[in-house]
Amino acid sequence: MKGHDEIVRVLWERKDVNPNHAGTKLGQTPLSWAAERGNKGVVKMLLEQKDVNPNWESKSGKTPLWLAVLNGHDEIVRAILKREDVNPDHADTEYGQTLLSWAAEKGNKGLVTMLLKREDVNLNRENKSAKTPLWWAALKGQDEIVRVLLERKGFNPDQVDTTYSQTLLSWAAGVGNNGAVKMLLEREDVNPNWESKSGKTPLCWAVLKGHDEIVRVLLEREDIDPNPADTKYGQTLLSLAVRRGNKGVVKMLLERGDVNPNWENKSGKTPLCWAALNGDDEIVREFLERKDVNPEHPDTEHGRTPLSWAASRGNRGVVKILLKREDVNPDRGDKSGKTQLGWAASEGHEEIVKMISQPKDVNPNQSDIQNGRTPLPPSADRGHDEVV
Numbered sequence: 001m002k003g004h005d006e007i008v009r010v011l012w013e014r015k016d017v018n019p020n021h022a023g024t025k026l027g028q029t030p031l032s033w034a035a036e037r038g039n040k041g042v043v044k045m046l047l048e049q050k051d052v053n054p055n056w057e058s059k060s061g062k063t064p065l066w067l068a069v070l071n072g073h074d075e076i077v078r079a080i081l082k083r084e085d086v087n088p089d090h091a092d093t094e095y096g097q098t099l100l101s102w103a104a105e106k107g108n109k110g111l112v113t114m115l116l117k118r119e120d121v122n123l124n125r126e127n128k129s130a131k132t133p134l135w136w137a138a139l140k141g142q143d144e145i146v147r148v149l150l151e152r153k154g155f156n157p158d159q160v161d162t163t164y165s166q167t168l169l170s171w172a173a174g175v176g177n178n179g180a181v182k183m184l185l186e187r188e189d190v191n192p193n194w195e196s197k198s199g200k201t202p203l204c205w206a207v208l209k210g211h212d213e214i215v216r217v218l219l220e221r222e223d224i225d226p227n228p229a230d231t232k233y234g235q236t237l238l239s240l241a242v243r244r245g246n247k248g249v250v251k252m253l254l255e256r257g258d259v260n261p262n263w264e265n266k267s268g269k270t271p272l273c274w275a276a277l278n279g280d281d282e283i284v285r286e287f288l289e290r291k292d293v294n295p296e297h298p299d300t301e302h303g304r305t306p307l308s309w310a311a312s313r314g315n316r317g318v319v320k321i322l323l324k325r326e327d328v329n330p331d332r333g334d335k336s337g338k339t340q341l342g343w344a345a346s347e348g349h350e351e352i353v354k355m356i357s358q359p360k361d362v363n364p365n366q367s368d369i370q371n372g373r374t375p376l377p378p379s380a381d382r383g384h385d386e387v388v
Contacts, residue, residue: 022056022058026058026059026060027057027058027059027060028056028058028067029052029053029056029064030042030046031043031046031047031052031053031054031056031064032056032058032062032063032064032067034046034064034076035064035065035067035068035071035073035076035080036064036067036068036070036071037071038068038071038073038076040073040075040076040079043064043068043076043079043080044079047079047080047082047083054080054083054085054086055085055086055087055090057090057093060092060093060094061091061092061093061094062092063087063090064080065077065080065081065086065088065090065099066090066092066099068080069099069102069103069108069111070102074110074111077111077114078114081114081118087120088115088118088120088121089120089121089122089125091125091127095127095128095129096126096127096128096129097127097128098121098122098125098127098133099111099115100112100115100116100121100122100123100125100133101125101127101131101132101133101136102136103115103133103145104133104134104136104137104142104145104149105136105137105139105140105142106140106142107137107140107142107144107145109144109145109148112133112145112148112149113148116148116149116152123149123152123154123155124154124155124156124159126161126162129161129163130161130162130163131161132155132156132159133149134146134149134150134155134156134157134159134168135159135161135168135171137149137180138168138171138172138177138180138184139171139172139175139177141175141177141179141180143177143179143180143183146179146180146183147183150183150184150187157184157187157189157190158189158190158191158194160194164196164197164198165196165197166194166196166200166205167190167191167194167202168180168184168190169181169184169185169190169191169192169194169202170194170196170200170201170202170205171205172184172202173202173203173205173206173209173211173214173218174202174205174206174208174209174211175209176206176209176211176214178211178213178214178217181202181214181217181218182217185217185218185221192218192221192223192224193223193224193225193228195228195231197231198230198231198232199228199229199230199231199232200228200230201225201228202218203215203218203219203224203225203226203228203237204228204230204237204240206218207237207240207241207244207246207249208240208244210244210246212246212248212249212252215249215252216252219252219253219256226253226256226258226259227258227259227260227263229263229265233265233266233267234264234265234266235265236259236260236263236265236271237249237253237259238250238253238254238259238260238261238263238271239263239265239269239270239271239274241253242271242272242274242275242278242280242283243274243278245278245280245283247280247282247283247286250271250283250286251286254286254287254290261287261290261292261293262292262293262294262297264299264300267299267300267301268298268299268300268301269299269301270294270297270299270306271287272284272287272288272293272294272295272297272306273297273299273304273305273306273309275287275306275318276306276307276309276310276315276318276322277306277309277310277313277315278315279310279313279314279315279317279318280318281317281318281321284306284317284318284321284322285321288321288325295307295322295325295327295328296327296328296329296332298334302334302335302336303333303334303335303336304334304335305328305329305332305334305340306318306322307319307322307323307328307330307332307340308332308334308338308339308340308343310322311340311341311343311344311347311349311352311356312343312344312346312347312349313347314344314347314349314352316349316351316352316355319344319352319355319356320355323355323356330356340356341353341356341357344356
């Protein structure tokens with residue numbers, strides 16, 4: 001442990017000395033300690049003996065080679081790798097990670113190169129979280145390592161993890177690694193439209209996490225699907241971008257001719273409905289500039305239009321924009337018969353009540369189907385005196 005080479009040599013000459021004796025606390029052998037502390041002389045002395053086990057695992061599952069790598073003792077790493085019986089593909093017990101995975105994650109190009117020269121290293125070995133060396137390099141932004149690994153024929157760039165059923169491209173798009181995304185898209189064996197268990201594609205992850213540049217790169221592909229809907233909510237990328245308030249992505253998607261602006265999710269809400277509900281005036285205007293957008297489309301769950309949602313949420317700007325259109329009915333009721341005026345009144349939005357009441361064809365006495373109540377009683381019940 002202390003690096004006294006001469007004492008080690010004297011002890012070694014005794015036939016009753018066990019060179020593989022492991023301490024009870026950490027379970028490390030003399031070779032493990034020497035490798036960890038960087039004692040080249042002792043490591044060399046021990047490695048010359050055939051009865052010294054170079055693959056002994058400590059209680060944490062780390063071999064002498066692992067300990068040398070973790071502590072940056074490159075010369076000792078090279079010395080241990082020269083032993084024919086050493087296992088360079090040993091995985092630690094805690095994470096199930098091999099040296100190649102660790103080196104890829106940390107960006108240790110020298111060690112990666114050293115390990116790639118060996119035939120006994122599994123290039124696609126997964127750790128306990130089902131991530132390969134290539135995955136770790138991409139997730140940690142080690143673009144140079146990603147490039148080195150992709151140059152090797154043995155790597156699978158489209159491997160799917162067992163936990164989320166996501167490919168490397170999906171993960172890279174999700175964490176915002178532009179370099180890895182571009183490198184992966186250059187390959188013919190990478191599927192840009194792969195759906196995870198939740199139905200999300202790489203493009204979906206980029207939109208979800210707000211990585212506009214990656215969204216742009218993916219949308220430049222001719223084989224990309226801009227309308228994938230997730231399996232949980234039935235939302236397309238456009239709906240997702242609207243809900244996130246990502247104006248840049250919304251604009252990018254609306255500029256395409258193959259994006260459906262009226263796609264309904266499982267509750268029947270369109271992207272315009274979400275924009276109105278969120279009170280995003282700018283995005284609402286973007287949609288209404290398109291001739292194929294229906295501003296009066298009701299959701300299937302409640303039968304409420306974008307104007308109805310905007311009125312109930314108090315989104316004055318959106319209400320004003322929609323009321324200017326001739327194809328929007330300000331007196332339309334939802335499935336319960338409640339009108340936009342009814343929603344604005346019951347929620348106490350005085351200004352919106354005034355705005356909706358201005359058109360002559362609006363009936364302020366229209367009652368809902370469920371309770372037969374006009375806008376006045378709910379407003380009074382909730383103490384909205386100004387509205388009353």
